Amino acid sequence: MIFQIKMLKQYSVKIIKNGVKMFSSTSILRSESQLAWNTPHLAVGSAKPAIDPNKVYLYNMRFCPYAERAVLSLMAKNIQFENININLNFRQKQKPEWFLEETFGQVPVLLYKDNIIPESLIVCDLIDELFEGPKLYPEDPMEKANDKVLLAIFDRLRPSFFKIVWSSDQDAKSVAYEDLCEKLKPIEEEYLKRGTAFFGGENPGMLDWLMWPWFERLPVFTHMNLPVPHFPGLNAYQQAMWNTEPVKKYGLSADEHFQFLKQFSDKTTPIDYDFLIK
Numbered sequence: 692m693i694f695q696i697k698m699l700k701q702y703s704v705k706i707i708k709n710g711v712k713m714f715s716s717t718s719i720l721r722s723e724s725q726l727a728w729n730t731p732h733l734a735v736g737s738a739k740p741a742i743d744p745n746k747v748y749l750y751n752m753r754f755c756p757y758a759e760r761a762v763l764s765l766m767a768k769n770i771q772f773e774n775i776n777i778n779l780n781f782r783q784k785q786k787p788e789w790f791l792e793e794t795f796g797q798v799p800v801l802l803y804k805d806n807i808i809p810e811s812l813i814v815c816d817l818i819d820e821l822f823e824g825p826k827l828y829p830e831d832p833m834e835k836a837n838d839k840v841l842l843a844i845f846d847r848l849r850p851s852f853f854k855i856v857w858s859s860d861q862d863a864k865s866v867a868y869e870d871l872c873e874k875l876k877p878i879e880e881e882y883l884k885r886g887t888a889f890f891g892g893e894n895p896g897m898l899d900w901l902m903w904p905w906f907e908r909l910p911v912f913t914h915m916n917l918p919v920p921h922f923p924g925l926n927a928y929q930q931a932m933w934n935t936e937p938v939k940k941y942g943l944s945a946d947e948h949f950q951f952l953k954q955f956s957d958k959t960t961p962i963d964y965d966f967l968i969k
């Protein structure tokens with residue numbers, strides 16, 4: 692893969708008032724490595740790609756936060772893998788037949804040595820244990836358990852996130868927003884307590900890669916007349932994460948996430964998974 696920077700659109704980086712760096716809608720500096728992810732999402736009727744059991748493959752969907760966990764973990768370990776984007780539209784029954792036969796019908800799924808492994812947490816755990824490269828989880832069992840506890844606390848904000856994004860009622864959105872901010876408080880406290888650039892230390896660890904996809908999506912709130920939650924520690928953390936190679940190469944802007952997410956409010960129009968490559 693050639694890591695050559697290519698000017699595709701007029702791109703700039705905008706700093707919003709709480710200091711969180713976001714890409715503006717009309718502008719992005721895209722490297723070829725970024726573009727490599729934006730392959731068509733295979734749908735019903737498409738041929739199954741040839742699979743070499745000795746290579747690593749990931750069934751992915753470009754906008755899926757769970758699959759992003761697996762992508763970032765693979766990149767953090769420098770694992771070469773083939774990315775296969777899947778059209779997950781179940782309303783119009785778009786999932787490929789072979790995908791439905793092999794899996795639970797969700798992404799991420801890791802394929803390696805004739806094993807088919809679903810579920811982001813299982814996949815990421817396996818990536819860390821199976822492959823060489825920097826250890827992403829702490830080696831110390833108690834530290835690892837504490838990171839998993841923090842992840843469980845963090846995970847409680849996911850329903851509020853989706854309520855903010857999906858609800859058509861502005862009051863319900865505001866309540867969910869307050870709830871989400873409450874749930875970020877213990878995360879902010881823990882970040883400040885650790886006193887390092889990342890939850891994993893001076894380099895990101897597994898906890899960072901597992902939580903990041905939701906941090907990356909927080910700026911979509913600005914499209915809903917809500918501010919990005921303001922926490923001094925976590926705002927600095929978001930900046931630091933945007934500067935990591937995996938996030939630079941894979942992360943999407945708030946506008947791109949919003950463009951994807953807003954499609955779900957109209958239940959009749961098929962979801963366009965490929966708008967980034969049109």
Ligand SMILES: N[C@@H](CCC(=O)N[C@@H](CS)C(=O)NCC(=O)O)C(=O)O
Nearest residue numbers: 755756757779797798799810811812
């Ligand atoms: N618990 C799963 C959740 C994965 C998930 O919900 N993936 C979504 C895409 S973001 C999916 O595959 N949706 C298709 C469907 O549920 O039909 C994990 O952690 O991997």
